[in-house]
Amino acid sequence: MEKKQISAKPFMYPMPTMLIGANISGKPNFMTIAFCQMLCSSPPIFGLASMKTHYTNIGIKKNRTFSINIPSEEMVKVTDYCGLVSGHKVDKSKVFNIFYGNLGTAPMIQECPINMECKLVQILEFGNNEIFIGEIVGSYAEERYLTDGLPDIKKISPIIFSMDTSYWKVGGFLGKAYSVGKGFEPDKQ
Numbered sequence: 687m688e689k690k691q692i693s694a695k696p697f698m699y700p701m702p703t704m705l706i707g708a709n710i711s712g713k714p715n716f717m718t719i720a721f722c723q724m725l726c727s728s729p730p731i732f733g734l735a736s737m738k739t740h741y742t743n744i745g746i747k748k749n750r751t752f753s754i755n756i757p758s759e760e761m762v763k764v765t766d767y768c769g770l771v772s773g774h775k776v777d778k779s780k781v782f783n784i785f786y787g788n789l790g791t792a793p794m795i796q797e798c799p800i801n802m803e804c805k806l807v808q809i810l811e812f813g814n815n816e817i818f819i820g821e822i823v824g825s826y827a828e829e830r831y832l833t834d835g836l837p838d839i840k841k842i843s844p845i846i847f848s849m850d851t852s853y854w855k856v857g858g859f860l861g862k863a864y865s866v867g868k869g870f871e872p873d874k875q
Contacts, residue, residue, distance in 0.1 A: 708745030714793030718769030741773035
């Protein structure tokens with residue numbers, strides 16, 4: 687079957703939906719982001735792309751810290767709300783129950799299954815976006831979201847973003863990474 691060329695857009699699947707937090711003028715603010723990625727595991731480095739006009743950027747740059755909060759599918763409405771309204775016009779500091787980790791300036795959301803606090807390492811600029819590179823200095827989760835001490839994707843039920851601007855949930859298990867391909871033989875396919 688012949689491949690059809692489609693528009694040159696970042697069709698990355700799945701794209702996690704995250705709530706990024708930063709303090710601005712002494713108040714926590716959160717924005718919804720899907721353009722984000724783990725960049726390195728040791729040290730744990732994370733990158734996110736945010737339009738230069740986003741209010742949360744102000745707090746990230748001033749405090750040199752931010753939080754990554756992974757909402758569950760039950761949080762889809764409030765997560766979308768945080769992407770629809772700007773902190774320039776709406777005070778989002780009371781939308782969630784907030785806690786802080788060791789950095790003290792990266793507000794995290796109690797209701798989210800997974801939270802990570804980051805210290806800013808670098809800012810890059812591409813077009814109308816600022817790319818924030820941060821090192822994760824602390825990760826937090828309630829026991830109910832863990833299996834054998836690690837985050838469990840089924841228990842977390844993260845929200846997935848699609849480039850057609852829709853939200854999805856995670857499907858089923860396919861196989862164990864670094865294991866399922868061990869018996870593959872290219873000549874027999």
